[in-house]
Amino acid sequence: MSNAGQSWPPVETEPAVPHPKAPQPGSKLGVHYSHCFGCGDEVEVGLHLQSSVTDGPEVVSEFAVTEAHQGAPGLAHGGLLACAFDEALGAAVGNLLRKPAVTAKLETDFVRPVPVGSTLFITARLDGVAGRKTYASADGRLDAGDGPVAVRARGLFVTVGVEHFTTHGDKDALEKLAASARRRREEWDINP
Numbered sequence: 028m029s030n031a032g033q034s035w036p037p038v039e040t041e042p043a044v045p046h047p048k049a050p051q052p053g054s055k056l057g058v059h060y061s062h063c064f065g066c067g068d069e070v071e072v073g074l075h076l077q078s079s080v081t082d083g084p085e086v087v088s089e090f091a092v093t094e095a096h097q098g099a100p101g102l103a104h105g106g107l108l109a110c111a112f113d114e115a116l117g118a119a120v121g122n123l124l125r126k127p128a129v130t131a132k133l134e135t136d137f138v139r140p141v142p143v144g145s146t147l148f149i150t151a152r153l154d155g156v157a158g159r160k161t162y163a164s165a166d167g168r169l170d171a172g173d174g175p176v177a178v179r180a181r182g183l184f185v186t187v188g189v190e191h192f193t194t195h196g197d198k199d200a201l202e203k204l205a206a207s208a209r210r211r212r213e214e215w216d217i218n219p
């Protein structure tokens with residue numbers, strides 16, 4: 028059943044205004060963390076999403092579905108598809124707003140099966156901001172940006188301070204990641 032009838036965003040929001048130093052339309056977004064299951068190039072069986080910014084602004088991510096991503100024979104696993112949307116939505120929120128944020132809620136509608144060998148074109152947009160909460164949604168189309176919709180998702184991302192990652196995660200790895208972001212001259216607003 029589709030959730031299309033439910034009000035979205037579920038609370039009153041302000042428009043999401045991209046950060047002045049957000050990547051411009053046409054920019055390819057690199058790997059944000061090499062060990063990320065969603066995009067990392069050091070995770071052999073990961074999803075290897077490749078994302079870029081388009082007008083809108085939106086973020087389009089391509090997910091090439093392989094045998095490593097199966098649930099039923101020849102078909103993608105729904106949980107991995109949800110993971111791809113978490114990554115695609117998170118990439119839109121993080122890169123367009125340039126604020127660290129984590130997924131608080133993620134909903135998915137699986138509309139058509141996604142075969143092994145297909146590429147899902149996931150277009151993600153920001154739907155509104157209410158304080159630390161950013162609402163975002165995405166459509167995943169089969170094999171082309173205008174292909175049939177196979178999966179839709181929407182999520183709530185909550186802006187967090189850097190202490191979220193230093194307290195709960197790997198502080199040393201985070202410092203290396205922050206240093207590489209500084210080398211790439213990426214600008215981040217790290218106080219929610």
Ligand SMILES: CCCCCCCC/C=C\CCCCCCCC(=O)SCCNC(=O)CCNC(=O)[C@H](O)C(C)(C)COP(=O)(O)OP(=O)(O)OC[C@H]1O[C@@H](n2cnc3c(N)ncnc32)[C@H](O)[C@@H]1OP(=O)(O)O
Nearest residue numbers: 059113114117118121122129130131132185204205208215
């Ligand atoms: C230095 C920077 C260097 C560079 C960094 C590179 C970045 C890369 C850029 C871009 C690519 C990113 C790609 C990544 C994609 C993947 C993302 C993930 O999968 S993240 C992992 C999974 N998520 C978690 O592990 C969260 C676990 N949850 C928590 O930690 C907390 O629950 C948290 C932070 C979400 C909220 O906790 P609270 O204590 O801070 O705040 P409270 O007050 O509870 O919530 C804030 C507001 O949100 C609502 N809220 C929270 N959870 C909700 C829910 N499940 N449903 C509805 N509302 C919820 C609350 O009701 C509250 O709303 P009211 O402000 O009062 O109106």
